[in-house]
Amino acid sequence: MPASKVLLFSGGLDSTTLLWDLRPDVKCLLFHYGQRHVRELENAVALCQRVEVEFEIVNLTAIHSLIAKGSQAGPDPVPLGHYADESMKLTVVPNRNMIMLSVAIGHAVAIGAKGVYTAVHAGDHAIYPDCRPDFIYAMNRAAQIGNEWTPVEVFAPYVNLTKAEIVQHGHYLGVPYRYTWSCYQGLDLHCKRCGTCVERQEAFALAGVPDPTKYEEDKSEASSAS
Amino acid sequence: MPASKVLLFSGGLDSTTLLWDLRPDVKCLLFHYGQRHVRELENAVALCQRVEVEFEIVNLTAIHSLIAKGSQAGPDPVPLGHYADESMKLTVVPNRNMIMLSVAIGHAVAIGAKGVYTAVHAGDHAIYPDCRPDFIYAMNRAAQIGNEWTPVEVFAPYVNLTKAEIVQHGHYLGVPYRYTWSCYQGLDLHCKRCGTCVERQEAFALAGVPDPTKYEEDKSEASSAS
Numbered sequence: 001m002p003a004s005k006v007l008l009f010s011g012g013l014d015s016t017t018l019l020w021d022l023r024p025d026v027k028c029l030l031f032h033y034g035q036r037h038v039r040e041l042e043n044a045v046a047l048c049q050r051v052e053v054e055f056e057i058v059n060l061t062a063i064h065s066l067i068a069k070g071s072q073a074g075p076d077p078v079p080l081g082h083y084a085d086e087s088m089k090l091t092v093v094p095n096r097n098m099i100m101l102s103v104a105i106g107h108a109v110a111i112g113a114k115g116v117y118t119a120v121h122a123g124d125h126a127i128y129p130d131c132r133p134d135f136i137y138a139m140n141r142a143a144q145i146g147n148e149w150t151p152v153e154v155f156a157p158y159v160n161l162t163k164a165e166i167v168q169h170g171h172y173l174g175v176p177y178r179y180t181w182s183c184y185q186g187l188d189l190h191c192k193r194c195g196t197c198v199e200r201q202e203a204f205a206l207a208g209v210p211d212p213t214k215y216e217e218d219k220s221e222a223s224s225a226s
Numbered sequence: 227m228p229a230s231k232v233l234l235f236s237g238g239l240d241s242t243t244l245l246w247d248l249r250p251d252v253k254c255l256l257f258h259y260g261q262r263h264v265r266e267l268e269n270a271v272a273l274c275q276r277v278e279v280e281f282e283i284v285n286l287t288a289i290h291s292l293i294a295k296g297s298q299a300g301p302d303p304v305p306l307g308h309y310a311d312e313s314m315k316l317t318v319v320p321n322r323n324m325i326m327l328s329v330a331i332g333h334a335v336a337i338g339a340k341g342v343y344t345a346v347h348a349g350d351h352a353i354y355p356d357c358r359p360d361f362i363y364a365m366n367r368a369a370q371i372g373n374e375w376t377p378v379e380v381f382a383p384y385v386n387l388t389k390a391e392i393v394q395h396g397h398y399l400g401v402p403y404r405y406t407w408s409c410y411q412g413l414d415l416h417c418k419r420c421g422t423c424v425e426r427q428e429a430f431a432l433a434g435v436p437d438p439t440k441y442e443e444d445k446s447e448a449s450s451a452s
Contacts, residue, residue, distance in 0.1 A: 029292075058292060062285040066255075067332035095332030098372055102328040106293035106321030130372035138371055142364035146324055146356035 002111040003027040003054055006104050007118075011044030012196075013203060014119035014158060016180045017170035019051060021157070022117060028055040029104050033093065034064045043181035050179065058103055068093050097130040098139065101154060105143045108152045116143070117155045123163040123199070133159050163199060164206035171209045178212035189216040228337040229253040229280055232330050233344075237270030238422075239429060240345035240384060242406045243396035245277060247383070248343060254281040255333065257326050259319065260290045269407035276405065284329055294319050323356040324365065327380060331369045334378045342369070343381045349389040349425070359385050389425060390432035397435045404438035415442040 009015045009028035019026065030044045041057065048055035097120065104116045120131035129135060133156070140154040158166055170177065182196040190197050192215040204211035235241045235254035245254065256270045267283065274281035323346065330342045346357035355361060359382075366380040384392050396403065408426045411417040416426070418441040430437035 056292065059288040062288055063329055066282065066284060066329065067336050093332070094335035094376070095328055095369075095373060098328040098368060099325070099332055102321055102325040103289055103292065106319070106325055109320035110293050129374035132371065135368060135371045138364055138368035142324060142361060142368060143321075145358065145361045145364055147321060148355035150320070 002113065004113050005115045005117055006108045006111075006113045008100050008104055008116070009044055009048070009055065011040060011047045011180055012182045013163065013170070013177065013180050013200060014121055014166050016047060016177070017166050017173065017175050018117060018119040018158065019047070019053070020170060020173045020175045023051055023053055026053055026117075027111070027113065028053055029100075029107065030055060030057045031060055031100050031103075032057055033060040033096070034068060039183075039186045040181050043179070047179055056107075058100075060099070060103075063099075064093075067095065067099070095130070097128070097135070101139050101143075105147065105152050105154070109147050109150045112150070113152070115153050115155050117157070119158050119166075120156050121158040121161050121163060121166060123203075131159070162206075163203040167203045167207040167209050171207065176212075177204075177209075178214075187216050189214045189219060191215070192217040228339065230339050230341070232334045232337075232339045232342045234326050234330055234342070235270055235274070235281070237266060237273045237406055238408045239389065239396070239403060239406050239426060240347055240392050242273060242403070243392050243399065243401050244343060244345040244384065245273070245279070246396060246399045246401045249277055249279055252279055252343075253337070253339065254279055255326075255330050256281060256283045257286055257329075258283055259286040259322070260294060265409075265412045266407050269405070273405055282333075284326075286325070286329075289325075290319075293321065293325070321356070323354070323361070327365050327369075331373065331378050331380070335373050335376045338376070339378070341379050341381050343383070345384050345392075346382050347384040347387050347389060347392055349429075357385070388432070389429040393429045393433040393435050397433065402438075403430075403435075404440075413442050415440045415445060417441070418443040 003026050005022050005026040007015065007019060007022060007026050007028050009019060009030055019028065028048050030041055032041055045055065097118070101116060101118065108116050120136065124131035136154060136156040136159055143152050143154050182200040183190040184194045184196050185191040190213050200213065201211060229252050231248050231252040233241065233245060233248060233252050233254050235245060235256055245252065254274050256267055258267055271281065323344070327342060327344065334342050346362065350357035362380060362382045362385055369378050369380050408422040409416040410420045410422050416423050416439050426439065427437060
């Protein structure tokens, strides 16, 4: 029997917490939309296999050059440091959430699922307008109207939570955060320095939850100390 | 200088008429989402080249199996005869308009275009809920909110016109309808019998515009008469 819920799943802190909330009656869609995310994708696959939920990789690489600014010549450099407005704009793929939601809604109709779930959260509102409640509301409207015979609802249960609040909630659920992946760099371990790594550390610190992440920087410090 | 308008273009009666309304400051996106449409796609490319507007093929074949019901084993049979409710539902790819609009909106942001245009029309309202004004309105809302820094509007100027009214308008504009393609079959000429062919003939008849289409059936009648 197909799952009744479809989740946009990246294997990061937020969508992994939501996976824990929704399992086992959920199918994960993993979006492959550009080279930067291969490491992230492998990790997301491993997580789905660990939780034993159905998943499918959605290959959007064919349209990546259409939507990513200046991406035809390869990816932009990963901005380091805290997510400031200007550096974060570099990481924006225009309309990405709408594209992923549209495909997930179509898939939900095709398999008879009733809900599409996304782990967008309040921490992203300032930077990504397509993570805000009114965007989710408009997409939900469009999904309802456009699929009148087989309506699908769009849910964003964390839309008003901060990343720290999500981590607190997930810690309570027992989410094994050591298996999640946030980093934008393609290293073996988290780099600790890119925007998502900085945000990740901050979320654990603010949540008062021990950070189980293994960082590349700590490894080299440890090996130089030994 | 990139075009300021992006058009969802299929090379059929409706979107070709809209191309004539918008040219030359328009870029056409041609969606390749399944095998049935290769003939349609070739025709759309030829039309863009004839009008000398920029175009790009958006390859969505990688996600076709995700969204098309039962399509994993190949396309459904093409329903023949007039578009009746039940046979038409066979031709529905779930959420197709939302997916195409989402990609087009993302592309518009990437190239700095201000509007995305679709030729959905009143003749489709009964069958395709994602061709109705309230769907377009919801997508336009989502596009505005989700791309706050670089807003893109969604326009559907024919949303309250019938196909016959579009043909009347296009006839006035001088659209060379003989180069447009509607048929769902993969023949050299229009089959005259599938749902879109029946609708095409009806549009010309109701518009009082001579139908310039060459039909497969007429060709075989002509050759058997000779």
